[in-house]
Amino acid sequence: MGSGETAKVRCVAAVPCWVSLTARDLEGAKAFYGPLLGWEFEPGPDRFGPYLHAVTGGEAVAGLGVAGSDWAMPVAWTSYFGTESADEAADAVRERGATLAVGPLAFDAGRVAFAADPAGAVFGIWEGPLGRARRLDLPGAPVWIELRTPDPFAAALFYGQVFRWDGRDPERFDVRWEHDRVVLRAEGHSVAALAREQAGGAAGLSPHWEVSFAVPDADRALARAVELGGSAVGAAFDSPYGRVARLQDREGGRFAVISPKN
Template structure:
């Protein structure tokens, strides 16, 4: 298992799942990805930390019905100053959803949306450096923002996070850019205006690595998940879109040989 250094500034650093059934989620992700779990304790509101081997990989928390939000994965971007980043984001057209707060002995966080209403988090580490695995089945391998406001989203994240982006394709059928950190593409922005209905917010999606995407899909279905888009070979690997038993969506991607 490869140890992942702390994510570069502006890059994804952590993910967590807001779920209506924390116990069911642990059973599912444990069976599918081999994760193990440890409750952080009452002082952290029952937050559950997931590990792959001995290294942190994700978090799980209860979805409060009062939030009136579906179960979903949240992607957190690395910041050195959460308050300053929230200020920059709101100035660039974003909106604060949960104000910056301290997580004792761990770091500082905030939740916000971009101009396309894509929901994401900020993480300013101070004891918790985010997920610590790389190039491993069951670990985050890639991230994607799908949005109807493609140009506006790229401008927002370049302005707020200093992303260096490259256009991969610029046709009406497939308009896509990647953002690289230390020379490595870590995420993509897809123009969803051709297929996302009007009014649907932008969506951040995490791709988990798999040694065998088809076998992982079998495990997902056997353990109560669903297939949204079957596995297919692409120039970027074998990909699939799935959900867990309560409908939280994520993608799978094959790992390089």
């Protein structure tokens, strides 16, 4: 995360508003994600190691970094929730029996922490200058972020308490049940969800936040990912929010692409 010189990064309270890849080979990640998602790259803050912003349509939509030697993190995408207070969110994580792994730490765009919910799904906490929700019409942007967990209702209770979902302005934020999911809506748009999946379910993964990037054609993106040295995690499929393909990058980082419904 951080604030690029030409592309603005937005912190949006209560919802996932930033995603970041922890890679081992940053140049290899650029060579894979750049042509796949149409990204350009700008230097980001390097306080915790080399870091880049992925930019599309003039907006920073994701970060790519190499974890410092003290952080034993796997190659993975992490979703960050915006918050008005990283300290209060971190305290709420501890109070509810979950794991606070790192932070909160100060850096140029605010304060950040890493945590795992009671089921083990890793997420980030980001306190920074608050802005509006991200655009949903940008190819290459993370337009759908979904928690895959055995008990979405217990998860919703946890995240709702940590990020204070109750009592927020209903004109800008609400939580609802649709398509067998707990869905988070920001400024009139569904942006994230919590869905039921038993441990070891699809692709044999433990509970996790799955990041889906917008593409014009999920099937073509699947084929292109394979050409670039990645791999498909099953066939593309239709979801209530668009056609989805689950993928792995060259280093095994899991993510998805989605052709959103109009």
